[in-house]
Amino acid sequence: xxxxxxxxxxxxxxxxxxxxxxxxxxxxxxxxxxxxxxxxxxxxxxxxxxxxxxxxxxxxxxxxxxxxxxxxxxxxxxxxxxxxxxxxxxxxxxxxxxxxxxxxxxxxxxxxxxxxxx
Numbered sequence: 001x002x003x004x005x006x007x008x009x010x011x012x013x014x015x016x017x018x019x020x021x022x023x024x025x026x027x028x029x030x031x032x033x034x035x036x037x038x039x040x041x042x043x044x045x046x047x048x049x050x051x052x053x054x055x056x057x058x059x060x061x062x063x064x065x066x067x068x069x070x071x072x073x074x075x076x077x078x079x080x081x082x083x084x085x086x087x088x089x090x091x092x093x094x095x096x097x098x099x100x101x102x103x104x105x106x107x108x109x110x111x112x113x114x115x116x117x118x
Contacts, residue, residue, distance in 0.1 A: 064070055
């Protein structure tokens with residue numbers, strides 16, 4: 001059918017539907033919310049797409065014909081994940097210690113101001 005048979009308002013529906021579909025598809029491909037993608041910026045967005053395409057699928061689907069190598073690979077990946085988890089716990093402890101030190105210095109300064117006023 002020709003577009004002139006429809007009311008002029010309906011002429012905008014196909015482009016709007018196409019834009020909505022493209023936006024939803026982009027968000028699904030990036031495995032994240034649209035607001036998160038916008039806030040990350042273009043560079044991080046491109047990096048996430050690259051890692052998703054090549055990293056996750058390759059890591060899960062890649063197996064060799066050598067079972068000993070596959071066992072070694074699985075064990076090495078497990079060790080690296082454990083090390084990464086331990087490192088995150090260590091960093092959280094450092095952050096907590098730094099926060100505690102900042103809070104203690106705040107309380108000390110507050111006590112000193114209170115002592116100066118008296």
